[in-house]
Amino acid sequence: MIKLQLSTRGIFLIQETVVISIICLLILVIGYTHAVIDFSIILFSATLWTVLALIWILFGQKVQTPFKLPFIIWTGAYFLSVAFSIDPRRSAAQMLIMSSSIFLFMLVYDLVYRGWPSKMFIYGLMTASLIISFAGIFDFADWYRNWLHINPRDWLPAITFRPAAANVLAPFNYFAALFALYFLYVSRKKLHKIAFFLIFLLSNAMLFITSSRGGWLGAAAGYGLILLLIGVREKTRILKAWSQLKAKPILLFTGIIILTAILLGAGFILYKQAIHPTHGSILNSRKLFWQIAMKTFFENPIVGQGQFTYGTAFLKGTSVPPDLVWVHAHNSYLNLLAEMGITGLIAFLFLVITILRAFIKKLKLTLRSNNNFMIPAAGFLGAFSLHTFFDSLHMEPAIMWTLVILMAAVLATPKSGLQTENKLDRRQNLWVMLPLLAAWYFIWIIYPFHQGVSLANQNQWEMARVNIETAILRDSGSALAHQQLALVDSVLASQGESNALFEAILQLRKTIAIEPGWALNYANLAALLEQVGDVVEAQATAELAVQLAPKVALYQLTHATYAEHNQDLETAQNAFLNVLNLEPAWSDAHFWSESSFRENIRNRWLDKNPQEPKITLEVAKTTFEQNTQSTWAYNQLASAYIAEGDLEKAKLLLENASLAYSGHVSETLETTWLQAELLAAQGNFEGAAVLGEKAINNYQAYGIYGPGSFGLLYYAPRMFRSPAMAMEIVPQMVKPLTSQIWLEREMQLNKWKVDSK
Numbered sequence: 001m002i003k004l005q006l007s008t009r010g011i012f013l014i015q016e017t018v019v020i021s022i023i024c025l026l027i028l029v030i031g032y033t034h035a036v037i038d039f040s041i042i043l044f045s046a047t048l049w050t051v052l053a054l055i056w057i058l059f060g061q062k063v064q065t066p067f068k069l070p071f072i073i074w075t076g077a078y079f080l081s082v083a084f085s086i087d088p089r090r091s092a093a094q095m096l097i098m099s100s101s102i103f104l105f106m107l108v109y110d111l112v113y114r115g116w117p118s119k120m121f122i123y124g125l126m127t128a129s130l131i132i133s134f135a136g137i138f139d140f141a142d143w144y145r146n147w148l149h150i151n152p153r154d155w156l157p158a159i160t161f162r163p164a165a166a167n168v169l170a171p172f173n174y175f176a177a178l179f180a181l182y183f184l185y186v187s188r189k190k191l192h193k194i195a196f197f198l199i200f201l202l203s204n205a206m207l208f209i210t211s212s213r214g215g216w217l218g219a220a221a222g223y224g225l226i227l228l229l230i231g232v233r234e235k236t237r238i239l240k241a242w243s244q245l246k247a248k249p250i251l252l253f254t255g256i257i258i259l260t261a262i263l264l265g266a267g268f269i270l271y272k273q274a275i276h277p278t279h280g281s282i283l284n285s286r287k288l289f290w291q292i293a294m295k296t297f298f299e300n301p302i303v304g305q306g307q308f309t310y311g312t313a314f315l316k317g318t319s320v321p322p323d324l325v326w327v328h329a330h331n332s333y334l335n336l337l338a339e340m341g342i343t344g345l346i347a348f349l350f351l352v353i354t355i356l357r358a359f360i361k362k363l364k365l366t367l368r369s370n371n372n373f374m375i376p377a378a379g380f381l382g383a384f385s386l387h388t389f390f391d392s393l394h395m396e397p398a399i400m401w402t403l404v405i406l407m408a409a410v411l412a413t414p415k416s417g418l419q420t421e422n423k424l425d426r427r428q429n430l431w432v433m434l435p436l437l438a439a440w441y442f443i444w445i446i447y448p449f450h451q452g453v454s455l456a457n458q459n460q461w462e463m464a465r466v467n468i469e470t471a472i473l474r475d476s477g478s479a480l481a482h483q484q485l486a487l488v489d490s491v492l493a494s495q496g497e498s499n500a501l502f503e504a505i506l507q508l509r510k511t512i513a514i515e516p517g518w519a520l521n522y523a524n525l526a527a528l529l530e531q532v533g534d535v536v537e538a539q540a541t542a543e544l545a546v547q548l549a550p551k552v553a554l555y556q557l558t559h560a561t562y563a564e565h566n567q568d569l570e571t572a573q574n575a576f577l578n579v580l581n582l583e584p585a586w587s588d589a590h591f592w593s594e595s596s597f598r599e600n601i602r603n604r605w606l607d608k609n610p611q612e613p614k615i616t617l618e619v620a621k622t623t624f625e626q627n628t629q630s631t632w633a634y635n636q637l638a639s640a641y642i643a644e645g646d647l648e649k650a651k652l653l654l655e656n657a658s659l660a661y662s663g664h665v666s667e668t669l670e671t672t673w674l675q676a677e678l679l680a681a682q683g684n685f686e687g688a689a690v691l692g693e694k695a696i697n698n699y700q701a702y703g704i705y706g707p708g709s710f711g712l713l714y715y716a717p718r719m720f721r722s723p724a725m726a727m728e729i730v731p732q733m734v735k736p737l738t739s740q741i742w743l744e745r746e747m748q749l750n751k752w753k754v755d756s757k
């Protein structure tokens with residue numbers, strides 16, 4: 001028998017490979033919201049957690065459970081929040097994610113106690129953070145390459161690039177930057193210093209590109225803490241250097257001038273980067289979120305309304321659409337108050353204060369050692385604590401896991417050789433079986449739902465219904481399952497199935513009883529009620545949709561149409577006026593000419609809102625100069641140039657429009673159509689027909705966010721961390737109006753097709 005022996009270095013390399021690989025899997029693959037929507041990733045995630053937990057249970061927990069009482073109290077408060085939640089399913093799923101953070105903390109703490117070096121966990125987090133930073137840089141480089149291709153030798157883009165999910169990327173950028181700064185300080189080898197300096201520059205460059213003001217403030221706090229702690233550590237050297245510098249006033253004055261210039265220059269650059277259509281004032285842009293959180297807290301002050309239910313409060317507090325679905329308050333502390341109340345706040349403070357006291361104690365003991373990570377960990381903790389005041393960082397598992405892995409790695413102390421070996425008590429960590437069993441039960445519940453949604457998106461409606469009905473049998477309290485079944489039944493009803501319409505109505509009523517915040521559920525229900533002849537209730541239900549989302553023209557149109565049918569003419573008139581105010585482009589639709597009542601309303605509206613004359617080239621230029629970041633401004637000026645026959649300038653603008661910020665999918669549709677017009681003006685009718693047809697088809701793909709938004713889902717993925725059918729509007733819904741300009745474009749498209757032959 002051959003006995004395999006490994007050197008200490010070999011064991012370390014194996015451990016390091018395992019740790020880095022698992023951390024990268026956790027953070028890069030399964031730690032984001034999109035991951036818990038994809039069933040294959042959910043399955044992989046549960047398998048990974050199971051393997052880690054079983055191995056840990058098999059080997060037992062050596063260290064006495066750290067911070068046991070605070071974690072028990074925190075978990076108890078969480079459980080209480082779930083028990084009294086307005087939607088226990090969503091809250092229970094969030095508790096499952098929270099328990100994964102506790103599991104990671106305990107596991108890493110135990111491994112460090114066993115002798116696994118803290119630095120390998122830091123290296124794992126650094127690796128994952130650097131991969132995220134590199135990916136962001138590559139994304140920017142690709143965007144910049146496209147800019148230079150369109151604008152040769154124009155090295156400074158007029159458009160500001162901002163990556164998707166910028167506020168989520170920022171913590172990983174400043175994690176890498178903060179640790180690189182500290183490693184740069186303690187490293188003695190020149191090659192290492194160069195490497196860490198490059199990492200520092202790269203991570204800060206990406207942090208700058210994110211344009212995350214919360215991330216910038218957090219990073220500034222982190223740098224301040226690190227420099228302060230280094231200052232305390234190097235107090236003698238700093239005082240000596242300061243004495244020498246004071247003896248040279250000219251050098252001191254020059255240094256102050258240079259430092260001031262650098263700070264002013266950096267401030268100006270940050271200001272320019274922060275000028276973006278997605279930004280308002282950092283406080284004003286959060287005001288609505290915070291107000292809704294505080295209102296929710298005052299309504300449920302003791303235990304809150306339940307974890308991961310802020311989204312329902314937001315839907316009730318503002319019109320969605322046109323706003324997006326937001327499921328957090330952009331402030332973790334207010335999120336906690338809204339969802340867990342005073343009970344959660346007390347438990348949270350007890351947990352944080354206990355851990356913070358242990359952290360500060362160890363920081364003082366190890367401050368002068370080069371072989372610890374307490375200083376950069378303090379920097380990241382400070383950065384996270386400030387950043388999460390503006391963004392609810394705890395909602396992204398990957399960010400929370402980064403924090404808990406770091407804290408466990410730096411707080412745990414390896415077992416001393418002088419300590420006596422404790423008898424392993426495997427019962428200490430058997431608790432991990434509870435969330436594991438819950439996770440696999442959750443997978444069993446959601447499997448038929450995921451199958452049903454997939455089948456529905458393939459138009460296999462009968463099979464979709466069977467699977468979603470199975471999902472409801474497994475979890476009758478799932479609002480989303482009832483809603484998706486209602487949509488499937490509405491399609492089957494439109495295809496002639498007699499009982500499907502009544503079943504769809506029943507399922508939507510159940511949906512609304514469980515989750516009453518989504519206006520579309522009421523609008524869909526109203527459309528179904530109208531189909532069965534109950535127009536009075538249809539009008540009342542449509543009114544509920546309008547109350548929740550008053551800025552949606554389609555909901556106003558539905559309400560007005562049913563009110564008109566019921567001869568509630570005053571209500572119908574007000575709702576029709578709301579339609580015209582929300583969608584002025586609909587004012588020339590044929591719909592208004594179908595009755596004298598509607599035509600009179602439209603004419604009175606036009607008297608007060610006369611159609612504006614076509615925008616001139618000079619006006620378009622002035623508007624563009626004030627809105628160079630926005631796609632619509634490029635479209636507007638390009639259209640004016642096409643009308644003037646200046647096709648080269650129009651071409652350049654439309655190419656740059658693809659790099660600018662598009663606030664609505666309709667802006668991209670307009671760009672595509674104008675590109676078709678440009679090709680037609682150049683005599684390329686075949687190319688114009690191809691792009692024109694693409695624009696028309698996308699325009700007709702109507703979703704709740706307007707033309708072109710079919711399949712653009714926010715509700716299910718954000719509110720329930722779940723997939724959903726691309727179709728959100730029942731076929732029985734009142735049809736949205738088509739403006740005259742798009743009817744004329746359809747005729748123009750037909751002409752191009754003829755001319756291309």
